[in-house]
Amino acid sequence: MSGRAGWLGGAGALLALAGCVCAGRTGPKPPGADPYPSYLQAVESDLGEAARGFVDGKLTGRQYLDLASDRAAKARRYRDDSSWRDAAKQGDRDEDRVPDPLDRCDSPRSTPTNEEGCPPPNRPGPGPGPDDDQRARDLLDQATFLLSPACDGTPAPRASNPLAWGHGTGDTRNTFFFVIDKVASTPPGCDLFYEMEFRIDLLHLGPDPLVRYITVLFRGGEDITPLDSSRAVFSLPFGEFLTPARADLWGALTNARSVRWRVRAVNGAQATSPWSPMKAKNATAGGMTF
Amino acid sequence: MANPGAPSRLSPNSPGLVLLALSASLAFLLGPNPVHAHNPVVHRDMTDRAYEIMLALAGNHLDLAADPGLAELATASRIAIRRFGALPAGLPPPKESRCIDPDTIQKIGTNTPNWSAPADFKQMTLGAVPHAISLTYITGNDCGVDETWRPGAFFDTINGNPQFSGRVDRTGAVLGFWAHQPDDEEDDWHVFIRPTNLGGLSVVKSYIETALGVAGGTVWVTVRCALDCAASVVTAGLVGDCKACVDEAIEDAKDAVHEGLTTIDGLIPGFGDHTSLDMYTGMGHHLNVAGAGSFEPWKLAGASYDDRPGLLIENAGPTGTPDPLERAVMLVADELGLTVHYDPSHGPKRYEVAGENDFHPDSKHRDEEDWEWLSFVHTPFTPLDNLAFHGWKEFRDAPRDNVPALGWPLHAFGDAIVPMHVVGTFGYGHRPYEDAFANRLGDFLNTDDREGAQAQALAIAKRAVAWRRIILDWRRGHPERGNDIPIRDLITQLAQRTLGKVEGPGQSIWPFNPVWSSAYVVPGPTREAAILFYEKAGSDAVNLDLLEEGIAAELAFLVSAAEVAP
Numbered sequence: 001m002s003g004r005a006g007w008l009g010g011a012g013a014l015l016a017l018a019g020c021v022c023a024g025r026t027g028p029k030p031p032g033a034d035p036y037p038s039y040l041q042a043v044e045s046d047l048g049e050a051a052r053g054f055v056d057g058k059l060t061g062r063q064y065l066d067l068a069s070d071r072a073a074k075a076r077r078y079r080d081d082s083s084w085r086d087a088a089k090q091g092d093r094d095e096d097r098v099p100d101p102l103d104r105c106d107s108p109r110s111t112p113t114n115e116e117g118c119p120p121p122n123r124p125g126p127g128p129g130p131d132d133d134q135r136a137r138d139l140l141d142q143a144t145f146l147l148s149p150a151c152d153g154t155p156a157p158r159a160s161n162p163l164a165w166g167h168g169t170g171d172t173r174n175t176f177f178f179v180i181d182k183v184a185s186t187p188p189g190c191d192l193f194y195e196m197e198f199r200i201d202l203l204h205l206g207p208d209p210l211v212r213y214i215t216v217l218f219r220g221g222e223d224i225t226p227l228d229s230s231r232a233v234f235s236l237p238f239g240e241f242l243t244p245a246r247a248d249l250w251g252a253l254t255n256a257r258s259v260r261w262r263v264r265a266v267n268g269a270q271a272t273s274p275w276s277p278m279k280a281k282n283a284t285a286g287g288m289t290f
Numbered sequence: 291m292a293n294p295g296a297p298s299r300l301s302p303n304s305p306g307l308v309l310l311a312l313s314a315s316l317a318f319l320l321g322p323n324p325v326h327a328h329n330p331v332v333h334r335d336m337t338d339r340a341y342e343i344m345l346a347l348a349g350n351h352l353d354l355a356a357d358p359g360l361a362e363l364a365t366a367s368r369i370a371i372r373r374f375g376a377l378p379a380g381l382p383p384p385k386e387s388r389c390i391d392p393d394t395i396q397k398i399g400t401n402t403p404n405w406s407a408p409a410d411f412k413q414m415t416l417g418a419v420p421h422a423i424s425l426t427y428i429t430g431n432d433c434g435v436d437e438t439w440r441p442g443a444f445f446d447t448i449n450g451n452p453q454f455s456g457r458v459d460r461t462g463a464v465l466g467f468w469a470h471q472p473d474d475e476e477d478d479w480h481v482f483i484r485p486t487n488l489g490g491l492s493v494v495k496s497y498i499e500t501a502l503g504v505a506g507g508t509v510w511v512t513v514r515c516a517l518d519c520a521a522s523v524v525t526a527g528l529v530g531d532c533k534a535c536v537d538e539a540i541e542d543a544k545d546a547v548h549e550g551l552t553t554i555d556g557l558i559p560g561f562g563d564h565t566s567l568d569m570y571t572g573m574g575h576h577l578n579v580a581g582a583g584s585f586e587p588w589k590l591a592g593a594s595y596d597d598r599p600g601l602l603i604e605n606a607g608p609t610g611t612p613d614p615l616e617r618a619v620m621l622v623a624d625e626l627g628l629t630v631h632y633d634p635s636h637g638p639k640r641y642e643v644a645g646e647n648d649f650h651p652d653s654k655h656r657d658e659e660d661w662e663w664l665s666f667v668h669t670p671f672t673p674l675d676n677l678a679f680h681g682w683k684e685f686r687d688a689p690r691d692n693v694p695a696l697g698w699p700l701h702a703f704g705d706a707i708v709p710m711h712v713v714g715t716f717g718y719g720h721r722p723y724e725d726a727f728a729n730r731l732g733d734f735l736n737t738d739d740r741e742g743a744q745a746q747a748l749a750i751a752k753r754a755v756a757w758r759r760i761i762l763d764w765r766r767g768h769p770e771r772g773n774d775i776p777i778r779d780l781i782t783q784l785a786q787r788t789l790g791k792v793e794g795p796g797q798s799i800w801p802f803n804p805v806w807s808s809a810y811v812v813p814g815p816t817r818e819a820a821i822l823f824y825e826k827a828g829s830d831a832v833n834l835d836l837l838e839e840g841i842a843a844e845l846a847f848l849v850s851a852a853e854v855a856p
Contacts, residue, residue, distance in 0.1 A: 040663075047624040047665070054621060055514075061617060068620060069604045072668035076594075079663055127611055128804070135614035135808045140514040140621070142812050149499040150506035159430040163391050181390060181432060189506015199729060211825065213818040219546070230390050245814060260729075268508035274474060277331055277425045278728065279438065281393070 039088050043075040043097055049110065055137060062127035070112030070120070071097060077115075148268025150189030156271035157183040160194065160263045163231060165253075166284030174238035176253050177288045182223070182232040183265045183273065191268040192220035194232065198249060199278065201257040214249045224290055233290055259283070329728035330425045330473065333704040334466030336837070339735060340845040341462030342445040343747045343754075344371060351448050352748045359755035363849065366758070370852030371461070375417025377855060379464050380694040383411040384427065384434030397437035416461040416693065423460075423467050429474055439463050443736055443743035465848070468697030469704060472575070472677065475636070479570045481666050482631035494519050494536055497528055507543040511536065513618075517625055573666075574637045575705050576601040577674035577785045578714035580608055580793075595654045596643070598782060599714065600673035603666070606715040608797060613717030613804040615811065616667075623665040630666050632658040640680045641672035643778075648679070649768070650778050674711065674785070675778040678702035682777040682851075689855040696851065700844055702781045707840035709792045709801045712785040719806035719824065722817075726824030727833060734834050750842045757846030773853040784843050791832055800827045 047068055054064035074097040077084050087099035096107040096117050103117035114120040128136075161181040168175045178196065186192045195217050202210040223232040236242070236250050253259070260280045266272040328336075344367040346352050347360070354360040388401050395401045403421055407414040422439035424430065441449040441462070450458035472478075494516075498509050515535035519528070528536055578599045603620060606612040612620060622628065632638060638661050642653040653676065661669065681698020705711045708727075710720035736742035757780065764776045792801055806823055809816035 043664075044624075044627060047668075051621040051624045054617075055517075065604070065611065065617070065620075068624060068668075072604060072664055075664055075668075079660070128614070128617070132614050132804055133617075135805070136617040136621070139615065139618040139808055139811070140517070141512055143513040143618070144510045145513065145516060146508050147495070147498055147511055148506060148508040149495060149502065151508075158385075159426040161391065161424075161426060161430060161432065164393075181430070183431065189502075191506070191508040193508075211822060213821050215813040215817065217813075268506075274330075274426070274429050276430075277436075278329070 039078055039085075039097070040075060042092070042095070043071050043078075046071045046097065046110065053110070054133070055140065057137075060127075060130075061133040061136065062123075065127070066112045066120075066123060067110060074098070146266070146268050146270040148190055150187055151191070151267045151269035151271070154186055154190055154267055154269060154271065157186075157192065157265035157267060157273040159183075159273045159276055160232075160265050161276045162196075162261050162263055162279045162281060164284050164288070165259065165261070165281060166288045168235075169287035169289050172235075172237070172289075173287065176236040176250060177290065178234045178236070178261075179288075180232050180234075180263050181276075182228065182230055186220070186267050193266050193268075194218045194220065194234070194263055195266065196261055196263045197275075197278075198252070199260045200252045201259075202252060202255050203257045204255075212248075212252045214245055214252060216243070216245050216249055253283075256283075328704050328708060328724050330470040332724070332728050332731055333470040333473075333701055334425060334463065335731060335735060336704050336841050337466035337469040337700050337844055337848075338439075338462035339442070339445075339750075340754075340841050340848055341459075341465060342441050342449060343751055343841070343845055344849065345449055345459060345462075346445065346744075346747050347751060349448055352744070352751060357752075357755075359759065360751055363751060363755055363758055363846075366849045366853075370849045371459070373852040373855040374461050374465075374848075375415060375459070377416055377690060377693050378413045379416045379419055380412050380468075380692070381414060381419070381423065381464065382428065383407070384423075385431045386433050389433035389435060391432070391437070394433070394435050394437040398435060401433075403433055403435055416464055417459065419460045419464050421460070422463040425467065425470060427467060428471070436463070443738060444740045444747065445743065447740070465693075465696060465700065468694045469700035471694065471697045472681075472701040473571055476571055477634060478637040478640070479573045479671075480631040480635045481570050481628050483626050483628055493528065494532070497536060498540060501537075501540045502543065507546065509536075509539045509543045511539045513622060515539070517622065520626055570666075572716075573601055573671045574641050574677050575674055575701075576671065576711050576714045577706065577782065578602070578605075578712070579782065579785045579789050580610075580713040595656060595670055596673050596676060597651050598673045598675060599670060600676075601671040601714045601716075602669070603716075604668050606713075607718050607804075608713045608715075608793070608802045613715065613807055615717040615807040616715065618808070620667045623667045626665075628665050628667075629663075630661045630669055632661045635661075637672060641676040643676050643679055646679070646683070648774075648776065648778060674702050674705055675781040678777045678781045682775060685851065686774060686854050696848075699777050699781070699847060699851075702777075703784060703840050703844045703847065706781050706784040706843075707788050707836040709788060712789045713802065715802075717807040718802040718804055719810075719820070722806050722810045722820035723801055723824045725821045726827075729821075729825060730830065730833065731837075734830075734837050746838070750838050750845065753839060753842035754845040754849075757843045758849065761846060761850045773850070775847065775850050777847075780843060780847065784840065787839060788836055791836060800824075800829055 050059065050064050050067045050071070053059040054061065059067070078088060084099065084102070087101040091100045092098065092103070093100055094103065094107050094117070095109060096103065096111070096113045098113055098115070098117035102115070105113070105116065105118035107113050107117055107119075112120050160183050163179040163181060165176065165178045167173055168177060180194060180196075183192070195215065198212070198214045198216075200212045200214065202212060204210045218234045220232070222234055224235055225231060225233045236246055236253075238250060242250060258280065259282075260278045262276045262278045264273050264275045347364040348368040348371050350364070352360075354364060384405070389395050389398070389403065390401070398421065405411070405414070406418070406420055421435045423434050424432070424436035426432070427434040439460075440446060441458075450456065502509070512535065515532065518530075518535065519532040527533075578601070603612060603616055606616050630638070638656065642655065643650070644652045644655065646652070653672070663669075678699040678701075681695040684692045684695035708720075708724065710716070710718055710723060732738070736746055760780065760783070761775055764779070765771065765773065768774075798804070801824075803823070806820040810820040811817070
């Protein structure tokens with residue numbers, strides 16, 4: 001079963017969930033509220049269906065946006081307009097979410113309408129193109145969230161700060177070290193990560209500055225000074241396996257005119273500190289030893 | 291009114307944590323700074339520079355050329371500086387007494403800075419703050435000193451010059467710190483997935499917990515995978531594509547633990563700056579003056595609740611069409627029913643304007659059910675001018691107790707010069723634009739150019755006279771308001787000016803480009819390309835103009851705000 005088929009297979013369950021959603025609401029109901037759980041269920045079902053339709057490629061971005069904003073507007077109208085709510089008690093035969101007493105047109109399923117249930121005016125502008133649509137879909141595969149049961153209940157890390165960087169001495173002269181302000185430790189099994197972003201002005205002969213932005217991620221367990229409670233040190237050794245960005249960073253640092261960097265911490269439950277300010281730091285003179 | 295300290299509906303150990311994590315991943319998608327503002331340093335330096343120019347005016351270091359407007363501003367600046375100096379800064383004690391940054395220690399000559407503060411640290415006056423405070427003063431865990439701060443260029447010769455008072459006035463740096471602080475108000479907006487939607491994903495958590503065992507580790511699950519699992523409401527275990535993608539993620543996690551290394555290069559897609567779990571700080575930091583969202587067959591524009599609309603994601607952007615990043619967020623929010631979580635959110639209570647009679651209509655009140663009616667992408671958020679008003683009101687009514695509250699209006703001035711904030715979008719290049727802006731800030735402010743900074747100070751002061759005139763005219767027209775300030779008008783006018791400066795035929799390339807936000811969120815070459823696009827877009831002249839106008843508006847505001855202080 002494909003991923004999309006899985007979604008569609010779950011659509012029935014989602015509808016059931018939508019019912020739970022309404023049942024779980026609290027607070028005052030509008031007067032004459034009888035139909036509202038089912039009305040809102042229906043709108044939420046439409047919104048979910050529109051989203052899946054776009055992800056599956058059955059709807060363009062334009063169609064998705066039109067349908068989503070149409071259904072949201074109708075839900076807001078239902079919330080704000082008692083006559084609309086009263087009319088809704090009498091049903092919605094074509095399921096366009098315009099109550100039958102106010103509906104003057106039969107609408108195809110899952111299409112936007114105007115207030116009378118008839119085709120709306122065209123939205124001005126061309127709308128998003130196919131490339132834009134694909135970018136939105138691709139983000140769902142690129143975006144991740146972190147999950148670590150061992151981090152349950154762990155608060156977000158405090159902010160860290162860059163402290164120093166430089167190359168080593170002797171046997172480590174081809175290794176770069178990064179020293180940062182260590183944040184509080186996490187429970188066993190709960191990972192802590194430090195993300196560092198570098199802005200490096202490179203030495204070069206051209207008239208314009210040549211700038212690189214490089215982001216690297218270190219696991220807390222890579223700290224080479226685990227017993228130091230205040231500082232964490234990470235290394236970038238030459239000649240060992242490096243991820244593409246780490247290799248990129250190594251190369252850029254060997255040719256840096258100036259370096260600014262910032263850091264933030266995140267634990268395995270995705271609790272994140274703010275970024276530190278971007279700090280300009282020269283390489284530590286004379287090299288670093290640990 | 292909800293208790294701002296009330297716990298979230300979901301306990302930390304509930305299955306809901308899975309979905310809160312997913313919610314946080316959405317926070318990332320909201321533009322690694324959900325709907326955020328300028329980088330902290332921009333907010334701080336705008337306010338600081340406004341204050342340094344006040345010092346220059348007050349000390350007759352600028353050529354006023356018999357300009358009555360400038361003369362009035364200089365006189366008002368002298369009074370304002372004295373009044374600010376006597377107000378408690380409102381700073382809590384630093385988190386640590388010892389510094390660990392070697393540069394800081396070298397600069398201040400000790401690793402244990404002496405603050406010379408009274409017993410109640412918060413009563414230390416602005417004029418007595420002995421160190422420039424760091425931007426992580428509250429969120430970090432250090433001694434809170436920023437060794438890199440200095441008044442800058444021309445201002446170094448005025449502020450702290452032995453030839454004059456000799457004392458370094460750090461009021462600007464402290465006010466600047468407060469100006470950035472609204473971006474750290476992580477309780478302003480919470481978003482949650484309704485507990486009844488936890489269904490399938492709670493099963494995922496149990497599955498992962500069993501698979502990882504005692505060694506723990508971190509599983510990286512794609513949003514698409516999570517959505518598959520959310521759609522597969524199972525009770526007996528994971529099935530189909532959901533099981534396949536989760537199994538794959540678990541194997542990757544085990545390998546990572548075994549190797550002890552991180553084999554990826556960034557948090558993909560990353561995380562929202564200043565977000566933690568379900569917090570979406572910046573959703574009240576927009577003021578949509580474009581009017582593009584007004585196309586509504588349903589006559590329900592985002593301004594339904596306030597006279598000016600804020601962020602309404604379904605109508606985001608210069609043309610009211612969300613960009614790819616925003617559409618991705620819409621998909622997930624609609625699929626999972628992500629809504630504003632009213633109880634723990636301060637924003638709905640803070641930024642609703644009621645009974646103020648400032649010649650703007652009150653906000654239309656919204657209760658819990660209004661806020662949680664639809665997913666947050668279909669929810670109109672409170673506008674930026676309301677945010678400014680919140681802080682101004684607090685300071686105006688009790689200035690001795692509320693210097694930190696000045697941070698809200700000062701922050702709003704900073705946001706109102708960001709093109710993306712004035713068309714209500716967290717996409718369209720919002721974050722890379724702000725990163726690029728921050729990286730050019732030193733050049734914009736002439737921090738290494740004494741003559742350039744002096745000339746710029748005079749130019750900004752002249753602009754400030756116009757903003758000061760708006761305030762004084764308003765006061766003359768409404769004498770019953772005393773020294774009140776029409777803050778909602780000021781923010782709105784600055785936002786309208788910002789849009790006027792950037793809109794035109796080329797706006798879909800710069801600044802409102804639909805490509806760069808989705809490129810920025812993936813660490814690596816595309817993020818780099820996105821920032822460099824904005825750094826090299828040939829837009830320095832426009833950005834500099836926006837910055838100078840923002841500083842000018844802040845200057846006029848600060849001078850006028852001091853007039854309500856004792």
